[in-house]
Every structure is written in structure tokens, then in C-alpha cells.
Amino acid sequence: MMRLSWFNVVSLTLGFAFLYIPMIILVIYSFNAGKLVTVWSGFSTKWYGELTQNEAFLNAAWVTLKVAVVSSTFATVLGTMAAYVLVRAGRFTGRTLFSGMIYAPLVMPEVITGLSLLLLFIGIGLDRGIVTIVLAHTTFSMCYVSVVVSSRLVTFDQSLEEAALDLGCSPIEAFRLVTLPIIAPAVISGWLLAFTLSLDDLVIASFTSGPSATTLPIKIYSAVRLGVSPEINALSTIMIAIVTVGVISASLVSKRNLVRQKREMQAAERA
Amino acid sequence: MGPVLQSTEFAPWNDPTEKPLIRFRNVTKRFGDFVAINDLTLDIYEQEFFALLGPSGCGKTTLMRMLAGFETPSEGQIELSGQDIVPVPPNKRAVNMMFQSYALFPHLSIWDNIAFGLRRSPMSKPDIKARVEEMLKLTRLEKFAHRKPHQISGGQRQRVALARSLAKAPKLLLLDEPMGALDKKLRQETQFELMDIQEKTGTTFVIVTHDQEEAMTVASRVAVMDEGCLIQVSTPDRIYESPNSVYVADFIGDVNIIKGTAKAQGDDLYQVNWSDGMPPLNATSETDFSDGQTCHLAIRPEKVAISADKPDGADNAVQGKILDIAYLGNLSTYHVELTSGVIIKAQTSNTRRISRRSFTWEDPVWLSWTATAGVLLVN
Numbered sequence: 001m002m003r004l005s006w007f008n009v010v011s012l013t014l015g016f017a018f019l020y021i022p023m024i025i026l027v028i029y030s031f032n033a034g035k036l037v038t039v040w041s042g043f044s045t046k047w048y049g050e051l052t053q054n055e056a057f058l059n060a061a062w063v064t065l066k067v068a069v070v071s072s073t074f075a076t077v078l079g080t081m082a083a084y085v086l087v088r089a090g091r092f093t094g095r096t097l098f099s100g101m102i103y104a105p106l107v108m109p110e111v112i113t114g115l116s117l118l119l120l121f122i123g124i125g126l127d128r129g130i131v132t133i134v135l136a137h138t139t140f141s142m143c144y145v146s147v148v149v150s151s152r153l154v155t156f157d158q159s160l161e162e163a164a165l166d167l168g169c170s171p172i173e174a175f176r177l178v179t180l181p182i183i184a185p186a187v188i189s190g191w192l193l194a195f196t197l198s199l200d201d202l203v204i205a206s207f208t209s210g211p212s213a214t215t216l217p218i219k220i221y222s223a224v225r226l227g228v229s230p231e232i233n234a235l236s237t238i239m240i241a242i243v244t245v246g247v248i249s250a251s252l253v254s255k256r257n258l259v260r261q262k263r264e265m266q267a268a269e270r271a
Numbered sequence: 272m273g274p275v276l277q278s279t280e281f282a283p284w285n286d287p288t289e290k291p292l293i294r295f296r297n298v299t300k301r302f303g304d305f306v307a308i309n310d311l312t313l314d315i316y317e318q319e320f321f322a323l324l325g326p327s328g329c330g331k332t333t334l335m336r337m338l339a340g341f342e343t344p345s346e347g348q349i350e351l352s353g354q355d356i357v358p359v360p361p362n363k364r365a366v367n368m369m370f371q372s373y374a375l376f377p378h379l380s381i382w383d384n385i386a387f388g389l390r391r392s393p394m395s396k397p398d399i400k401a402r403v404e405e406m407l408k409l410t411r412l413e414k415f416a417h418r419k420p421h422q423i424s425g426g427q428r429q430r431v432a433l434a435r436s437l438a439k440a441p442k443l444l445l446l447d448e449p450m451g452a453l454d455k456k457l458r459q460e461t462q463f464e465l466m467d468i469q470e471k472t473g474t475t476f477v478i479v480t481h482d483q484e485e486a487m488t489v490a491s492r493v494a495v496m497d498e499g500c501l502i503q504v505s506t507p508d509r510i511y512e513s514p515n516s517v518y519v520a521d522f523i524g525d526v527n528i529i530k531g532t533a534k535a536q537g538d539d540l541y542q543v544n545w546s547d548g549m550p551p552l553n554a555t556s557e558t559d560f561s562d563g564q565t566c567h568l569a570i571r572p573e574k575v576a577i578s579a580d581k582p583d584g585a586d587n588a589v590q591g592k593i594l595d596i597a598y599l600g601n602l603s604t605y606h607v608e609l610t611s612g613v614i615i616k617a618q619t620s621n622t623r624r625i626s627r628r629s630f631t632w633e634d635p636v637w638l639s640w641t642a643t644a645g646v647l648l649v650n
């Protein structure tokens with residue numbers, strides 16, 4: 001193991017401090033007994049208790065979760081299909097246009113995406129609510145999924161699919177039995193990406209949500225405008241905890257897989 | 272007891288009543304402007320072990336891929352058992368292909384890789400199990416059944432690919448350079464294994480190879496290709512002994528080519544005038560040459576004898592001095608420069624130890640061969 005030099009220790013500390021001090025402050029103040037966010041007046045968990053009573057926040061959290069799960073699932077299906085066509089279909093008329101159109105939302109300012117969706121929904125007379133948020137989130141996160149999946153597909157050995165066809169699979173079976181299991185990690189990370197994008201989207205959701213359904217970021221944002229309450233700190237701390245647990249368990253799972261693979265390899269070499 | 276000779280030779284291509292299994296009729300394949308296969312017509316018969324040989328890029332893989340159904344011909348027809356297969360998709364053809372890259376499914380165990388094709392067929396579970404185990408035994412992979420492809424060696428992977436393509440007992444098995452990555456010993460073992468499998472199962476094999484020795488060992492017939500065309504299709508011994516062109520003679524094995532002009536001597540015998548001031552060479556030929564026609568005499572090095580004194584009564588004898596000796600273990604090849612400047616290779620087998628051999632560099636020697644040893648070729 002290399003020993004860290006004095007310089008490295010300092011830059012590491014500064015870097016992490018820069019990243020995490022704001023969050024640490026937020027977490028600390030979520031346990032503040034007083035109502036003032038900036039003055040420490042003793043330890044308490046009462047804000048967490050109060051949060052569970054706050055119907056509006058809980059509703060918004062539930063809506064956000066539903067929207068994130070449904071929209072990221074749709075986005076993953078559509079994005080994977082688009083990526084597959086772009087990588088596999090070779091040259092067809094309009095391919096450049098198609099790929100350009102898939103990637104355009106990546107660079108489009110969110111305000112414009114949100115506004116145009118709003119106009120569309122009003123135009124077709126769709127009432128704003130969960131459905132419109134799901135549609136909007138699917139639209140903009142699908143291109144992220146397709147970027148992630150297509151970067152995996154270009155390195156995918158096409159002869160594997162040909163071998164599957166050769167052994168009697170229909171093209172759909174070949175995709176389901178061979179291609180999909182192999183590109184699954186990319187598809188899953190595409191889903192996770194879409195999920196987080198949907199979870200913390202404020203701009204597009206604020207254009208497409210209606211009085212019947214509000215997402216958590218909108219709720220927090222509007223609450224903060226009336227003054228930061230320790231309740232919001234508590235809510236944010238919970239979100240941080242959830243994300244942390246998620247990230248750690250994901251990395252643990254992949255590490256365990258690696259270790260298991262290594263052990264299998266060693267066993268194979270010994271035999 | 273000596274070996275039992277088969278009463279009838281296996282040569283369906285000589286039997287006009289025999290129906291070919293595969294029939295290419297005037298097949299052309301273009302990629303854009305590039306012609307990969309050029310108006311090719313070829314019949315392959317049931318139970319053949321057919322080898323495709325040719326330089327890189329001559330269209331061997333393209334031909335295979337058209338048989339497997341991954342490419343459609345631009346023109347012409349391909350028939351399998353008398354049925355036009357061009358519109359049939361790959362998964363509906365009774366053809367299996369062993370890929371050059373093996374194309375094993377990395378997420379499945381060896382067992383599941385081999386069972387993959389069987390599970391797509393209406394076979395019952397116990398039958399699949401029995402068949403997979405049979406295949407594992409045949410390719411000696413029983414011990415590795417539950418490993419993943421990345422946990423076995425290259426040679427074992429190649430056997431898995433072979434087992435997987437054999438499992439469905441296809442009518443036709445396509446092998447694209449199946450032994451490219453193997454060492455010589457494993458390669459020979461596998462070649463004999465393949466021939467054994469072929470004998471047991473009666474499957475028709477089409478094999479692509481860069482290794483002409485391999486083609487000679489395993490094949491019932493060999494096709495030599497160049498730039499999308501078939502140059503010669505024949506049995507290995509005929510390809511070797513009577514090539515139809517300088518290209519084929521040169522491609523298969525080592526050969527001396529002497530250019531000259533022919534002069535008929537009657538009864539298939541020709542004189543070849545090849546160098547001013549040198550006596551003409553004598554050679555027989557089944558093809559006719561007109562007097563003064565340019566011809567190429569092709570002689571294999573092992574048919575050229577080397578001696579210190581002029582041999583008596585030889586059909587052809589020329590003098591020269593040894594330029595180089597290539598020692599190949601069991602054989603030695605002598606490069607002899609004739610007085611006319613032409614270099615001729617002569618090969619002898621090393622039955623004695625090196626120190627006792629009689630010739631060395633710069634020695635003057637005589638080379639001789641019979642009139643029937645070589646082949647006269649137009650081009």
C-alpha cells in the first residue's frame with residue numbers, strides 16, 4: 001500500500017469537505033431541538049416524529065416514488081429498444097436523424113422540454129397529474145438510458161446473436177435469452193439513472209404536475225420559499241440515508257459478485 | 272489381418288444419379304460494389320467432408336454465412352436437399368455453424384451452452400439431458416460441465432463450440448477455421464476426432480481452413496478459391512498431384528515451376544524447351560499443347576532426386592550447385608542453382624544422422640526426375 005503524502009492528505013480532506021460539509025450541516029440541524037435552523041439548541045428527534053404526521057409531505061413522497069418507478073421502467077424499455085435499433089439496424093434511411101433526435105433531449109434546456117410538454121398536454125386536453133409527470137419523465141430520461149445501453153451494445157459480439165439464431169432461436173428469443181442477460185448490467189444502470197433523474201427532477205415536474213399530484217422536490221421547494229423548517233432537514237436526511245444505503249448495497253453486491261467470480265476462477269485453475 | 276478395404280469408394284461426385292445435398296447455382300454476392308463471391312457453382316454431397324481453402328479475403332466465410340443464412344446472395348440460388356433455402360431464416364435451417372470466434376454464451380455454463388439448441392427443439396427434458404451428456408463425453412468435457420466459458424482453456428472452449436453445434440445432429444455442419452487457435456498436437460487430435468465424429472454421425476461437414484495440411488488430412492474434397500471464384504474442386508490427392516493451374520500448384524504445398532515452350536513428341540509426351548543451350552525436358556501431359564505453346568512444368572520437390580554423379584537413363588537430368596539446405600527434421604530441402612540461374616528445390620528424407628549426410632553447401636550435384644513426375648500447365 002502506498003503511503004499518502006502530506007499534500008495528498010490535505011487535498012483529499014479539502015475535496016471531501018467541499019463535497020460533504022453542506023450535507024453534514026443539514027443532517028446535524030435535522031436533530032436540532034429548536035425551530036430556528038441556524039441556532040443549535042439541543043438534540044432531539046421530534047422533527048422526524050412530526051414528519052410522519054405531515055400528510056402533504058408523505059403524499060408527495062408516495063407520488064414521487066410511483067412516478068420514478070413507472071417512468072424509469074418505461075424509459076428503460078423504450079431506451080433499450082431505441083439503442084438496439086440504432087446499434088444493430090445498420091444503415092437505414094433517416095438513421096442520422098433518428099439518432100440525433102434521440103440524443104437531442106440530453107442537451108435541451110429542461111425549461112424548454114417542460115414548457116413544450118405542458119403545451120402538448122394542454123393541447124390534447126390531458127389533465128395534469130401523475131400520468132402527465134410519468135409521460136414527461138419517461139420522455140427525458142429515455143435518452144439517458146439509450147446512451148448507456150448503446151455504449152454497451154457497440155462492444156457486444158454480434159456473433160453471439162447469430163449463434164443463438166443458428167441454434168434455432170427466433171430473433172426475439174435470441175434477444176431475450178442471449179442479448180438481454182449479457183447487457184443486463186447496462187440496462188439496470190440505465191434504470192437506476194432514470195430513477196434518480198425522475199426522483200430529483202424539479203423543473204419538468206413543475207411544468208407537468210397539477211393540483212392532484214405534486215412530487216417531493218416541488219413540495220420541498222415551495223416549502224423552503226416560506227422558510228426552511230427543520231422538518232425539511234429531517235426529510236432530506238432520510239433521503240440521504242436511503243440513497244446511501246442504496247449505493248452501498250449496490251456496490252456490495254457487485255463486489256460480492258467479483259469475489260465469487262474470482263473464487264470460481266481459482267477453483268477452475270486448481271482443478 | 273490387414274485393413275479392410277471398402278468395396279466401393281466414396282465418390283458421389285462421380286455418380287451422375289447422386290443428388291447433391293448443397294447446390295450453389297451461379298451465386299454472386301456483392302457488398303456494395305465489391306464482389307465477394309463471383310458467379311459460383313458448386314455441388315456438395317451428403318456425408319462429405321468438404322474443405323474450403325484460399326487466401327485471406329477470398330470469400331470463404333461469406334460462402335459459409337450464406338449457407339447458414341446470415342447473408343443472402345445478390346444473385347443465384349442455393350439449394351439444400353433440393354429446396355431453395357435463400358428465403359429460409361437461419362433458425363429454420365437444418366444447418367449449424369461453429370463460429371471462428373466460438374461465440375459461446377458467456378452467461379451460461381458449458382452444460383447450458385450445449386443444451387441451448389436442444390431446448391429450442393421439441394425434445395423432452397430427459398432426452399436433452401442424455402444428449403448433452405453424450406456430447407460432453409464425446410468431446411471429453413464431462414469434468415467442465417458446470418463451469419462458465421471464461422473458466423476453461425481455449426482448446427476446451429473450441430470443443431464446447433463443437434459440441435454445441437453437433438448437439439442438434441444437423442444435416443450440415445459448417446466449421447469456420449475451427450482449429451485456428453490450437454497448437455499442432457491438439458489440432459491433429461481434434462482433426463481425427465472430427466473425422467471420427469463424421470464417420471459415426473454421417474453429418475456433412477464444410478470446413479474453412481488456412482492450413483492446407485489440415486485440408487489434406489480431413490477432407491473428402493478440397494476447393495481452392497481465389498477472389499470469390501473456385502479455381503479447382505477435387506480430392507486432396509488430385510489437387511496435390513494434378514493441379515489444374517500454377518495458382519493451385521503453388522497454393523498447395525511446395526512446388527518448382529519451370530516455364531518453357533512445349534513440343535509434342537507423340538502419345539502424351541512433350542518436350543519442354545526452357546533454357547537456351549540446355550537440353551529440353553521431357554514430361555507427359557493429359558492436356559494437349561500445340562507446338563511452341565507456352566507452358567509451365569510443375570514438379571514437387573520430393574519427386575526430384577539428388578545425386579553426386581549423373582544418373583544413368585534418367586528422363587530428365589540437370590546439373591547445379593547447392594545454394595542452401597533447409598533442415599526440417601525428418602526431411603531436408605536442398606535449394607540447387609542450375610547453370611542457367613534457375614533455382615530448383617529437391618527434398619529427401621533424412622534416414623541418416625546429419626554428420627553422415629553426403630552433400631553440403633557449394634557441392635556440385637545432379638538433379639533428376641521422371642517424365643511422369645511433373646504436371647504441364649497452361650497457366
Ligand SMILES: Nc1ncnc2c1ncn2[C@@H]1O[C@H](COP(=O)(O)OP(=O)(O)OP(=O)(O)O)[C@@H](O)[C@H]1O
Nearest residue numbers: 302305307325326327328329330331332333334481
Ligand atoms: N459485410 C461486409 N461488407 C463489406 N465487405 C465484406 C463484408 N463481409 C465480407 N466482406 C468482404 O468480402 C471479402 C470476403 O470476405 P470473407 O470474410 O468471406 O473472407 P475469407 O475468405 O473468410 O477471409 P479470411 O480467410 O481472412 O477469413 C473480403 O474482401 C471482405 O472484405
Ligand SMILES: [Mg+2]
Nearest residue numbers: 331332333479
Ligand atoms: Mg473467414
